[in-house]
Amino acid sequence: MTSIKEREDKILSSPQSLTVEIEHLDGKGNGQAVYWRETEDGRRKKLKLTVPQTLPGEQVKVKVANPERKRQKAVLEQLLKAHPERVSPECPHFEKCGGCVWQHWDYTGQLTEKTNHVKKVLEEQGFDSTIVRETIGMEHPWNYRNKMEFTFSSDGSLGLHEQGNFRKIIPLETCLIAGELMADAAMEVGRWSKDHRLTGYNKDTHDGLLRHLMVRKSFTTGEMMLALFATEPPTDELETIAKDLMERIERTFPQVKSLLWLVNKEVADRVQSSDTYVLSGRDFIYDEMLGFRYRLWFDTFFQTNPTQAEKLVELALEMAQPQKDEKMIDLFCGVGTFSLPFANRVEKLAGIEIVETSIESAKRNAEDNGVGNTAFLAKDARRGIDEIAEKFGKPDLLLLDPPRSGAGGKVMRKIGRLNPERIVYVSCNPDTLALDLKELVPFGYEVKAVQPVDLFPHTVHVETVCLLTRK
Numbered sequence: 001m002t003s004i005k006e007r008e009d010k011i012l013s014s015p016q017s018l019t020v021e022i023e024h025l026d027g028k029g030n031g032q033a034v035y036w037r038e039t040e041d042g043r044r045k046k047l048k049l050t051v052p053q054t055l056p057g058e059q060v061k062v063k064v065a066n067p068e069r070k071r072q073k074a075v076l077e078q079l080l081k082a083h084p085e086r087v088s089p090e091c092p093h094f095e096k097c098g099g100c101v102w103q104h105w106d107y108t109g110q111l112t113e114k115t116n117h118v119k120k121v122l123e124e125q126g127f128d129s130t131i132v133r134e135t136i137g138m139e140h141p142w143n144y145r146n147k148m149e150f151t152f153s154s155d156g157s158l159g160l161h162e163q164g165n166f167r168k169i170i171p172l173e174t175c176l177i178a179g180e181l182m183a184d185a186a187m188e189v190g191r192w193s194k195d196h197r198l199t200g201y202n203k204d205t206h207d208g209l210l211r212h213l214m215v216r217k218s219f220t221t222g223e224m225m226l227a228l229f230a231t232e233p234p235t236d237e238l239e240t241i242a243k244d245l246m247e248r249i250e251r252t253f254p255q256v257k258s259l260l261w262l263v264n265k266e267v268a269d270r271v272q273s274s275d276t277y278v279l280s281g282r283d284f285i286y287d288e289m290l291g292f293r294y295r296l297w298f299d300t301f302f303q304t305n306p307t308q309a310e311k312l313v314e315l316a317l318e319m320a321q322p323q324k325d326e327k328m329i330d331l332f333c334g335v336g337t338f339s340l341p342f343a344n345r346v347e348k349l350a351g352i353e354i355v356e357t358s359i360e361s362a363k364r365n366a367e368d369n370g371v372g373n374t375a376f377l378a379k380d381a382r383r384g385i386d387e388i389a390e391k392f393g394k395p396d397l398l399l400l401d402p403p404r405s406g407a408g409g410k411v412m413r414k415i416g417r418l419n420p421e422r423i424v425y426v427s428c429n430p431d432t433l434a435l436d437l438k439e440l441v442p443f444g445y446e447v448k449a450v451q452p453v454d455l456f457p458h459t460v461h462v463e464t465v466c467l468l469t470r471k
C-alpha cells in the first residue's frame, strides 16, 4: 500500500492541474468540487473532486492523478481565494495526521457548521429546525481528550496514524488535542523503546514486539494510565527491560497510577488483550465526573472529553427535570455516566447496556458512590426494554445514548409503545438521530428542545441532546 506522501508525490508529479471552487463539505469534513472536462469528441464529462483541508467557497488549484475518472481525491496545490474563516493550523502534524480535519477553520466557524448540520438533517426528516440552539463550544478547544491511542511503527518509534493510511505512522512530537502530559508520557515510552532497540509490530509480516500505547488521564484526580500492548509477555529476557520502563515512568511521571503490559498476539489490529501484567500501581485509575467517582480499566468506555461531557449530563438533567417519585430507564447506559446523577433525582432507575463488563462497572460505580436505587441489565437494548418493562412497569422518563449507528427503528418503536412521558435522546451522530426521532412522531411525541454540544473540536463530530414530550 502506498502512503499519502507517495500518493501525493505521484499526483503532484503528474501534469493534471485544475482550478475549481469548493462547493460544500462531505460527511468527513473534506471539500467537494466539480470539474467539467471536455472529451476528445467534444462531450462534457463531470469529475467530482474531494479536496481535503479546504473550505466552502474557496478557489483552489489542485493536482489530480486520473481526471478521466468520475471521482477523484485531489491534492491542494495553491489557494487562490481563501475562506474568510481560514486560519493557520496550530499543530505541526495537521497536514498528515488523521486525528483532526478542521484545524484550518476558525473555531467559531466550526461551531456554526455543526449547528447548521444538525438543522439540515432534522429539516430533511420534516422537523422544525428553528428550535435547534447554537452549538455549545469549548472555551479552550485544545488538550481536551482524556484517552489517546498511539501506535508503534515497525522500527519501534511511537506515533500517530497518517490520514487515510493505517500502515504509516508519523513520529509523535506533540498532540494538541490530548490532555496535558499525555503526549509527553507517550514520548517517554517511545524513548524507552528506542533505547532498548525494541521492534514494533509489522502488520504485513506479523513480526515485532510493540503494538500500541493507550494513555488515559483523569482531568479531576490527575491519575494516569499507560497501557502498553505487546505480542509477548514481560517475562524472561523482557523482564529487565520492562523493569526499566517501570523505573523510568515512576521517576518521570508519578501521576501514572496504573502501568500495564498487555499481551495481544492476535492478527486483528485492535486494542485488545489476552493477558494483563500490572507493572506498577493498580489495574485501573480513578476518575470523577459531577462529584461521582468512577473506576476506569483499560477497556472501559468513558466519555473522552470530560469538560464537555459534564455539560452534556447537566443539560440532560435540565431538559428532563427528573422527579423524586419517577421511574426511569437509561438505555445504552455504559458504566453509568448518566445513570448515577439521574438516579439521585428519581425513585428508581434501570440501566441497559450490551457490554457485560460495562454493566459490572456500572454496578460497582453505583455501589462506590452509595447510589442504591439502581438496577443494571446486560442485554441488547431491544430485549432489555421488554425485560425491564415487565419488571418495572411503564417508565416516566427514558434517556437513550446509543452508538453512532443510532438506536434503529425497532428500538425506537418499542420506546414509542412503552410511552414514557419524557424522552431525552443523547446522540453522537445527527444523521441517525434525525431518523430515530422520526420513528417517535406516530406515537404522538414532539421534539421540544435540541442542543448541540461540541465534544470533539477540530473534527466533524457533534453531540446533540434532545427533549421529546407527548403532545
Ligand SMILES: C[S@@+](CC[C@H](N)C(=O)[O-])C[C@H]1O[C@@H](n2cnc3c(N)ncnc32)[C@H](O)[C@@H]1O
Pocket (backbone or CB within 6 Å): 301, 302, 303, 332, 333, 334, 335, 336, 337, 338, 352, 353, 354, 355, 358, 379, 380, 381, 382, 401, 402, 403, 404, 428
Ligand atoms: C455512546 S455510548 C454511551 C454510554 C454511556 N451513556 C456514557 O455516556 O458513558 C453507547 C453505548 O451503547 C452500548 N451499546 C451498543 N450497542 C448496544 C445494543 N445493541 N444494546 C445495548 N447497548 C448497546 C455500547 O456498549 C456503549 O456503551
